Amino acid sequence: MEIVDQIFSESIRVKSHEVDSFNKAHPLYYFQLMQEVAGCHAYQRDMGIPQLLKKGKTWVVTRTKMRFYDYVEWPGSITVETWPQKPWKFYFPRVCRAFDSDKTLLFESLSHWVVVDTSTGRPVKPENFPFMEIPKNEPVIIDPDLGKRVQFNNSQDSTLIEYHPQILYCDIDLNLHVNNVAYLQWILDSLCFSFRDEYKLQEVDITYIAQAFRDDKLVIYSNKLENEESVTFSHQVNRLDQDNETTQLCNAETKWIKKTQ
Numbered sequence: 001m002e003i004v005d006q007i008f009s010e011s012i013r014v015k016s017h018e019v020d021s022f023n024k025a026h027p028l029y030y031f032q033l034m035q036e037v038a039g040c041h042a043y044q045r046d047m048g049i050p051q052l053l054k055k056g057k058t059w060v061v062t063r064t065k066m067r068f069y070d071y072v073e074w075p076g077s078i079t080v081e082t083w084p085q086k087p088w089k090f091y092f093p094r095v096c097r098a099f100d101s102d103k104t105l106l107f108e109s110l111s112h113w114v115v116v117d118t119s120t121g122r123p124v125k126p127e128n129f130p131f132m133e134i135p136k137n138e139p140v141i142i143d144p145d146l147g148k149r150v151q152f153n154n155s156q157d158s159t160l161i162e163y164h165p166q167i168l169y170c171d172i173d174l175n176l177h178v179n180n181v182a183y184l185q186w187i188l189d190s191l192c193f194s195f196r197d198e199y200k201l202q203e204v205d206i207t208y209i210a211q212a213f214r215d216d217k218l219v220i221y222s223n224k225l226e227n228e229e230s231v232t233f234s235h236q237v238n239r240l241d242q243d244n245e246t247t248q249l250c251n252a253e254t255k256w257i258k259k260t261q
Contacts, residue, residue, distance in 0.1 A: 007083045008041035014076045022259075024071035027201040030107045031066065031184050034096040037082045038111070049174045052115070057124060060116050061180050062091065065146050065205045066109035072100045087126035088144035090114055095142055110142045149207045150253040152236035154223055161222040163190035167214055178212040183250045187235045190222045199231060199256040206252035212239060219246070231256040 018029045042048045042059065052058050072078055082096040091112040098106040115124040154160065165186040173179040184206060188196075212218065217240040225232045237250035 007081055008037060008044070009079060009081045010037055010040070011077055011079045014072055014074045014078060016074050019074045023073045024200070025073070025106075027068060027071075027204075028181065028185055028188060030068065030098065031064075031181050031204075033078065033080050033098065034064075034066070034082070034107075034109050034111070035179075035181055037080045037096060038094055041082055053118065053174065056118050057115050057129075058118055058175050060114050060175070061208060062112045062114055063146060063149065063205075063207045064109060064111040064180070065203070066107055067203050068107050068201050069105045070100070071200065072106055077101050078106065085142070085144060088112075090123050090125065091144065092126065093142075093144040108142075110144065110146065112144070112146070146205070150205050150234070150251050152221065152223070152248075152251050153225060153234035154221070155225065159224045161190050161224075163220040163222065165189065165218055165220060167212065167216060167218065169214075172214050175211075176213075178214075178216075180206075180208060182212075183208070183237055183252070186218070186220050186237060187222065187252055187254065190220050190235070191233070195231075195256075198258060200259050201254060202230070202257045203255040204252060206250060208250050210239075210247060210249045212237075212249050216240075218249075229258055 012033065014025060019025050039048055043051065049058050078098050078100060080096065080098045082094060085093040085095060087093075091114060094111050094113060095109070096111070097108040100106055115129050116122065117124055163186070167178060167182075171178045171182040184204065187206075188201075219238050219240055221236045221238070223234045225234055233254045233256070235250075235252040235254065236248060237252075238246040239249055241247055
């Protein structure tokens with residue numbers, strides 16, 4: 001790992017269990033890498049979740065938008081870069097991007113993070129929190145305004161998929177709630193094998209509304225909105241409360257294109 005002008009960079013060897021049956025990296029693997037390097041960078045700056053928890057605070061991600069350009073094969077390597085941008089509203093935006101050994105761009109993302117006071121559950125204003133130093137030479141400045149948050153589109157003329165995932169022990173993170181990566185895993189798992197064989201994920205825009213915990217019962221709705229060369233799905237993750245009432249935990253939109261090989 002390397003830090004140059006406050007840009008965190010790490011080269012990682014792809015493992016065989018991180019690719020699919022077509023020898024292409026799983027999109028979830030990219031999501032995991034994004035979170036891992038962000039956490040490592042914050043930890044090296046004494047601002048990781050374990051360090052903040054000792055001060056009665058923690059990081060919580062509220063939204064991530066990722067664009068997938070190419071999927072690396074095994075055995076290959078990935079160089080992942082991440083850096084913070086200037087605070088925007090209540091958010092601490094963070095950029096992440098990755099390249100293969102030929103410098104081909106694999107993915108690029110922007111996430112909105114907030115610092116939460118663990119005693120009150122309320123966000124801490126950026127002006128009241130010493131955020132990490134901004135890189136002197138940002139390689140890419142991404143507009144932190146990701147636009148209106150996606151809402152679940154339950155149009156009646158489309159195909160609605162219902163999926164009930166099981167929360168696993170390994171899904172629980174340092175904040176004692178379900179890690180945000182698990183939400184994308186559930187969303188992807190809600191789609192059938194034949195579709196995943198034919199299409200590859202091009203973009204995901206995911207908004208986190210509420211937390212899920214280890215004993216929660218969940219239901220996910222995935223709604224296909226377009227069905228041509230490209231396909232768009234609207235997704236919603238809900239917690240099933242008493243009397244089958246639901247609480248929204250997450251809304252997302254995924255865009256897919258046909259595989260060329």
